[in-house]
Amino acid sequence: MKNAISLDEPKLARVADAAAIHALLWSEREAIPLKDRFNTEETRDWIRQHCKMRHFWVMKREDVIVAAMLLKPAEIMYLITDARFRREGLGVLLLRHAKRKRDELWAQVKPENERAIALLRREEFREAASWRGPTEPGWVGYRWTRAARDEPGGKLAKRKGRR
Numbered sequence: 817m818k819n820a821i822s823l824d825e826p827k828l829a830r831v832a833d834a835a836a837i838h839a840l841l842w843s844e845r846e847a848i849p850l851k852d853r854f855n856t857e858e859t860r861d862w863i864r865q866h867c868k869m870r871h872f873w874v875m876k877r878e879d880v881i882v883a884a885m886l887l888k889p890a891e892i893m894y895l896i897t898d899a900r901f902r903r904e905g906l907g908v909l910l911l912r913h914a915k916r917k918r919d920e921l922w923a924q925v926k927p928e929n930e931r932a933i934a935l936l937r938r939e940e941f942r943e944a945a946s947w948r949g950p951t952e953p954g955w956v957g958y959r960w961t962r963a964a965r966d967e968p969g970g971k972l973a974k975r976k977g978r979r
């Protein structure tokens with residue numbers, strides 16, 4: 817991480833942010849990856865609906881969206897940082913925000929998406945074959961639970977034990 821920017825706070829996306837979120841995601845269609853049908857008015861509308869439902873979180877710099885994440889009840893999808901602002905800790909800030917809000921989380925990534933996997937592993941997500949359903953074919957599931965973190969031998973337990 818080049819420089820940790822602890823002043824940045826994830827904010828709930830507004831409906832008016834949907835087009836910018838869509839454009840940011842579409843700019844990374846190969847990495848995520850996204851199918852052609854993502855680039856439609858229907859998908860932009862789907863994003864608007866999720867903004868309305870308070871599922872999209874964004875990070876802004878000078879009022880421009882530079883990172884985004886869809887946080888469903890317990891699943892993270894469409895995590896993205898604008899290429900110009902990578903390795904500054906924005907991905908970590910979004911994931912930590914999700915972890916504060918949930919007791920367990922699930923994310924699916926393509927096995928070749930090394931950046932996303934490194935980020936998930938760094939944030940204590942561990943590979944899991946399935947969760948509330950099977951992982952989609954060709955994707956790898958990563959799961960985080962607060963319980964695992966707190967259980968004996970977990971990070972928190974170790975920290976407590978040293979006191």
Ligand SMILES: CC(C)(COP(=O)(O)OP(=O)(O)OC[C@H]1O[C@@H](n2cnc3c(N)ncnc32)[C@H](O)[C@@H]1OP(=O)(O)O)[C@@H](O)C(=O)NCCC(=O)NCCS
Nearest residue numbers: 817847895896897902903904905906907908931932934935
């Ligand atoms: C994956 C992604 C969201 C990471 O965002 P980011 O803001 O750059 O992430 P951070 O700066 O918070 O990185 C934190 C950690 O992630 C890991 N990481 C991020 N990018 C990495 C890279 N290019 N190579 C190796 N590790 C990487 C590292 O552990 C890094 O910590 P470090 O910088 O101290 O080494 C970003 O690369 C991205 O938008 N990729 C395209 C979209 C995508 O694939 N999203 C996932 C879809 S499921």
